[in-house]
Amino acid sequence: MGSVREYKRAAVVTPLLVLGEVVFEVMIPLYTADLIDAIKAGADLQQILTAGGVLALMALISLAFGAAAGLTCAKASTGFAKNLRKDMFYNIQTFSFAVIDRFSSSSLVTRITTDVMNVQMAYMMLIRTAIRSPFMLVLAFIAAYSMAGWLALVFVVIIPVLALALLTVIRRVVPIFRRIFRKYDALNERAEENLAGIRVVKSYVREDYEKQKYDRAATEVQNDFTYAERILALNAPIMNFCVYTVMVFVIYAGSYAIVSTRGELLDVGQFSSLITYGFMMLMQLMMLSMIFAQVVMSEENARRIFEVLDAKTTIDQPENAVTEVADGSIDFDGVGFSYSGDKSREALKNIDLHIKSGEVIGVIGSTGSAKSSLVQLIPRLYDVTEGSIRVGGHDVREYDLETLRDAVAMVLQKNVLFSGTIAENLRWGNEHATDEEVLEAARLAQADEFVQTFPDKYDTYIEQGGTNVSGGQKQRLCIARALLKKPKILILDDSTSAVDTKTDRLIREGFRNYLPETTKIIIAQRTSSVEDADRIVVMDSGTINDIGTHEELLRRNAIYREVYLSQNKQSHDERELGELEVSADE
Structure with missing residues (x-):
């Protein structure tokens, strides 16, 4: 309930206003009974008008309390929901990748x-409602008992019957709702997956297949909901049966008492108010059953919300954290890493790698060789399972997280742009960047050329996910965003795969001139992207297979040579390789 916060006052005032509404609502039948008895005794018009005015005033006061309760209830509930969403979203922002x-x-x-x-x-x-109904039940019963005595006790008899019926319904429905909301997740996942890949779906003409997949998921949710609602629907006929059975008995017994005792035990006014109170109590029992149904359904919702709120990041903020990164040096010492935390299933094993500040390091290897896993450990997107990583001479676990991540810029495999203008997207790297700095970063990333062709240039609006720019344009904008950060360490995770080799070369030349002291780690699939690096790391099955320059690896490393030859089939490249091998033999 911590999400109530500033709306706690509205939440506390609402029951008090509801109590005032109920008190005046219960008083009306009491006063009505006296009015009926007065009319029966021969009251004059003035008395009737006065009593009518009092009744009208009571009704207005009850209405005012009810309206005020409605306003404070709406304020409390909508504010609670706003804070709950905010708390969940804020906690999600703290989550580590794990x-x-x-x-x-x-x-x-x-x-x-x-x-x-x-x-x-x-x-x-x-x-x-859950406050109003018990108040109404108790006060209405007291009022009814004060007028009809033993006859009012019949209303108490049906409470155990209704409670037993409700408990039976709840026990049947709760497991169904747990299943339903898991299927809701699957349904939304189908929709999200389809919308994200709609271009692929259309290019392969798989619309009908996607419709069938979504229809199956939607039908499963429908069937479970129908079954759950069918069980909950039993609540209404059970309630109605009890209500009308009791009312038939009250009308029969009350009428008999009036006739047989000639009004001595129960008069007409009291009987009229008793029926009113009876309906009040029974309607509140029905309202309580509706509350139970809603609470039962929301119990699973609340459990799922608490899973998010209670989830704690696996990346701890250290006490007395280091708040300055001295340089871009990186040292991997005996690093092992497993996504599950199980050492027997490590994605990285026995990694020893030492990178000087300002070095350009290429990383190459087959798909699944853990290239991305290697670089994601540097800004603590994940923590090592064993060993340590030092940046600027300090273990990354000693740094203030914001300090560390501010010093590292990553351009990931999946390039993401957010809805907003191009300039707004680039300023994610530096929100205070001037227009000149934005322009310079875009030029270095070879993005300025195509941005200038847009009618609105840097004020061009980017749709959600960057769907109105090409893959290569998106990559260049993401690189420009990273450059604006002016980091100590720049990591490019296969982020030039969608651009041509000439543009790739121009981008790398821009790095060399613009950020000479920044350590650059370039993960690539093609050797041309890393061949001018100071050193190249060859990854194989989560281990470092070899480290060397382009020429050294061509001479001695079979994996690198195979990748290079598969990408360079021209005869002059083969001759160059032969010359390198001859010189090595000499």
Whole structure:
């Protein structure tokens, strides 16, 4: 309930206003009974008008309390939902990659939207209706008992029957709702996957297949919801049966008492108010059953929300953290890493690598050789399973996280642009960058040329995910964004794969001139992207197979030579390789 916060006052005031509404609502039948008895005794018009005015005033006061309770309830529930969404979103921002991997993005979206909405509805009912109904039950019963005595006790008899029915329904429905919301996640995942890959779907003409996949997921949710609602629907007929059975008995017994005792035991006014109170109590029992149904449904929603709120990042902020990165030197000492934390399933094993500040390091290897895993450990997106990584002479676990990550710029394999202008996207690297700095970074990343062709240039609006620019343009904009950061360490994770070799070369030349003291790690699939690096790291199955210059690796490393030859089939390249081998033999 920590998400109530500034809306706690509204949440506390609502039950008090509801109590005032109920008190005046219960007083109306009491006063009505006296009015009926007065009319029966021969009251004059003035008395009737006065009593009518008092009744109208009571109704208005009750209405005012009810309206005020509605306003404070709405404020408390919507504010609670806003804070709950904010708390979840803020906590998600603290997650390490290891924690993010536990939740799918579609599941997190469902929890922030659908789950919070259901919990909001339950909370709204709890602070208003769940307070009103017990108040009304107790006060209405007291009033009814004060007038009809033993006859009012019949209303108490049905409470155990209804409670037993509700408990039976709840036990059947809770497991179904748990299953439903897992399927909701799968349904949203289908939609998200389809929308993200809609161009691929259309290019392969797989619309019908995608429709069938989505239809199956939607049908499963529908069937489970239908089954759950069918069970919950039993609540209404059980309630109606109890209500009308009791009312038939009350009307029969009350009418008999009036006739047989000629009004001595129960008069007409009291009987009229007793029926009113009876309906009040029974309607509140029905309202309580509705609250139970909503709370039962939202119980699973609340559990899923608490999973997000209670999730703690695996990347701890150290005490007395280092707040300055001296330089871009990087040292891997006996590093092992496993995504699951299980040492027997390590993605990286026995990594020893020492990089001087300002060096250009190429990383090459086959798919699945853990190239990306290697560089993601540097800014602590994940923590090592064993060994240590030092940046600027300090273990990365000693740094303030913001300090460390500010010193490292990464351009990931999946280039992401956000909705907004090109300039706004570039300033993610430095929000205070001037227009001249933005322009310079774009030129170095070879992005300025195509940006200038847009009508609005740097004010061109980028759609969500960057869908209105090509893959190569997106890569160059992401590189420009990283350059604006002016980091101590720049990591390019296969981030020039969608640009031609000439543009790739120009970008690398720009790095050399613009950030001479920045350590640059370039992960690439093609050797031309790394051949002018100071050193090249060859990765193989999570280990370092070899380290050397382009020429050294061509002479001695079979993996690098095979990659190079597969990409360079021209005869002059083969002759060059032969000359290198001859010189090595000599």
